Structure formats: structure tokens, C-alpha cells
Amino acid sequence: MQVQESMERAARDLNFEHAAKLRDDWRSLNYLYRQLAWLAEARGKYTFVYSVPGHDGLGTWYFIRAGEVNDVVSAPTCPATYGAVRKTVKRWAVAAEQTVDRGHGPYPHTLSLVASWFRKNGAQLQRAFPPAEAGRKYRGLARSAVA
Numbered sequence: 001m002q003v004q005e006s007m008e009r010a011a012r013d014l015n016f017e018h019a020a021k022l023r024d025d026w027r028s029l030n031y032l033y034r035q036l037a038w039l040a041e042a043r044g045k046y047t048f049v050y051s052v053p054g055h056d057g058l059g060t061w062y063f064i065r066a067g068e069v070n071d072v073v074s075a076p077t078c079p080a081t082y083g084a085v086r087k088t089v090k091r092w093a094v095a096a097e098q099t100v101d102r103g104h105g106p107y108p109h110t111l112s113l114v115a116s117w118f119r120k121n122g123a124q125l126q127r128a129f130p131p132a133e134a135g136r137k138y139r140g141l142a143r144s145a146v147a
Helices: 002-012 016-045 079-097 108-120 122-127 131-146
Strands: 048-052 060-065 068-074
Touching: 002 016, 016 108, 048 079, 048 122, 048 131, 060 079, 068 079, 068 108, 079 131, 108 122
Parallel strands: none
Antiparallel strands: 048 060, 060 068
């Protein structure tokens, strides 16, 4: 608020050029604050597995942790492929439970991308599930592939 007070003081003193510069600075700071708050909200809300079906019938599971893409595997379609990713998914479940070191994983640059994607495509969150439910989700995918 110091910038806003300085802007108002400059306007009262008829120093309009300085007031205009301070107004622009205040707008920039306000924009930055809103963006950082939005990214912080994504860090707090987005920890899950995001299932994306492929065009060839094969899908992908993205492990989103603290709003960042943390890992990716091919979505399992049978007991053998689920067995191949089981250890990875268990590791995801443990990581999802840890809230002390949230964020700054191997791909921190993906935070903005993930936050933007789910902001624009909120319905896609229906494809998300906690890592601990991966076995149940896999069995559901396997049944729907057979049907």
C-alpha cells in the first residue's frame, strides 16, 4: 500500500507524471501479486494423477504434485503393465502425502502450464485421482477396454 499512498501524495502535490509512474508500478505489483496467489493456490490444490487417454487406445498417467508435473508413465491396461508401474505409483502415493517439501520437483517450470491448463479446462479435473487409488482406476480402465 506504500506505493498507492505515494501515488496519492504525488497527485495531491500536482506531480502528475510521478503519480502516473507510481500508478503503473502499483498496477504491475497488483498483477504480480494476483499471479503469485494463483500459482500458490495451484500448488496447494493440485496433487494427483491426471489420466489422459491416447488416440491409439493407450493412455498416459501424469503425476502432478504441488501443481507441477512430477513424473509420467503409460497408463496400465493389463496386470503385466500395472505390475510394471506399481512401484512408481506407490512412490507417488508416498510423495503425495508429504506436505513439508511441496513443490520444486524435477520440473518446476511446469507449474504455470499445469495451473493454466486446469484453469481453462476445469472439467479435466474429473480425470484426476489420488495416487493411492491407482489400482482401482487401473482395474476400471481395464474393464472398459474389454467392454
